[in-house]
Amino acid sequence: MNSKQTGIKNSPNLILGDRVTTQSGSFDIAADIRWVGSDLLICIYGGEKPHIGAVAAAHPRPSLKDPAVMSSTASVICYTAHKEDDLAKHAAEKLAAALNTRVVVTAGIHWDNLSEAGIDQVIENSRKLIALILENTKAMIETPS
Numbered sequence: 001m002n003s004k005q006t007g008i009k010n011s012p013n014l015i016l017g018d019r020v021t022t023q024s025g026s027f028d029i030a031a032d033i034r035w036v037g038s039d040l041l042i043c044i045y046g047g048e049k050p051h052i053g054a055v056a057a058a059h060p061r062p063s064l065k066d067p068a069v070m071s072s073t074a075s076v077i078c079y080t081a082h083k084e085d086d087l088a089k090h091a092a093e094k095l096a097a098a099l100n101t102r103v104v105v106t107a108g109i110h111w112d113n114l115s116e117a118g119i120d121q122v123i124e125n126s127r128k129l130i131a132l133i134l135e136n137t138k139a140m141i142e143t144p145s
Helices: 085-099 116-140
Strands: 015-021 029-036 039-047 054-062 070-078 103-110
Touching (some): 029 116, 039 085, 039 116, 054 085, 085 103
Antiparallel strands (some): 015 029, 054 103
16 A cells, blocks of 8 residues: 555655644543554553553454445554553554554553543543544545545
């Protein structure tokens, strides 16, 4: 897939990007967004000890139920005792399908002694962050003429 196929404004050799952050006021997380040619690299992090806990790589493909609908498939690597695999996989698959491009997501979020309410807030912020990433990356793509 090349930049002409995806409509990405940059040349295949440039790395362009941005940073987005949730603004909920508690347990906020961030993502660095980078286009590497026509591929997308996302680094999701936050908390007291940001790190890399999981990595997911997704690529777009036609849906198995309806080939007219774009879907995606992902592979995930998760370090032992880390729980970011679901976040990385969900983000990579959603972005790959929506943007019709290959996506790699790293995720590492950690707060000590997080309560159930705190976990719920992090999950909600994760959903918001994926929406912000999608909004931001769509702004980087040319609209068809």
